[in-house]
Amino acid sequence: MNEEKDKNSFGILKSLKKLIFEDDPNAVPPPSPAPQPVAPQQKAPVTSAAVPPPLPATPPPLPGQQPVSEVKQMKLKVLEMLEKLNEPGVDFFEVWNAAAEMGGVDGNNLKAAYTSLKYVDKSLDKQKLLQSGQHYAAELKNIIDRETAQKQQQKQAVEQEQVREKANLGNEIQELERKLNELRQQLEIKQKSLREINSKYEPQLRDIDAKIALGNTAVAEVVNDIQQALQLIESNLI
8 A cells, every 4th residue: 555655646746846936036946756647546534523724825924034945945845744644546635736737726726626636536526625635734733733842842951951051150150250359359458558568667667777876876985985995095004
């Protein structure tokens, strides 16, 4: 079953992929293999209790207004993902692509594609188109919901790391500021000591100078007294 599905798919969304790049002259649509006849196959009916609305033709604006080229590339990946979800037989998938092959997905082309493919698969009707299209939209929504949940977990992990790093940096800054304040206080104390150092030592220096002068004076007087005594001895003693 899977082998037959691979043979019949042959890049069936090539027309839809090509339409994505039609308004971009610089973009080159992905190459597609040569088309081969599609053998219709019966597929099990798809039932859904609550079917979500079909995906919009154009994705909503992304946060921060992503560049158009990035949006187109991502849309191309979504179409490739959708191609893997394609089920055997003729349903919304083939009608949608056939309408794109006619030049664009509009009411007239969809109607023409539906009429043509109904000859290939007699079970094809409006209800089958709606049901299968809603099924594919729901499958894509489930996939993106899972991917979004994973990305949200990654985002939370990054945000937690950001909070931890900000807290660590904040603590380091506070510690540096505390040390800077201590250094400023020490600097002020040293500067004050430098300004007061003369007044601290001047009294001691003056006292030493005074003692030196006093000692020299006393010694000079005593030496003078000795000299006078020696002169008296010299002149008075025979």
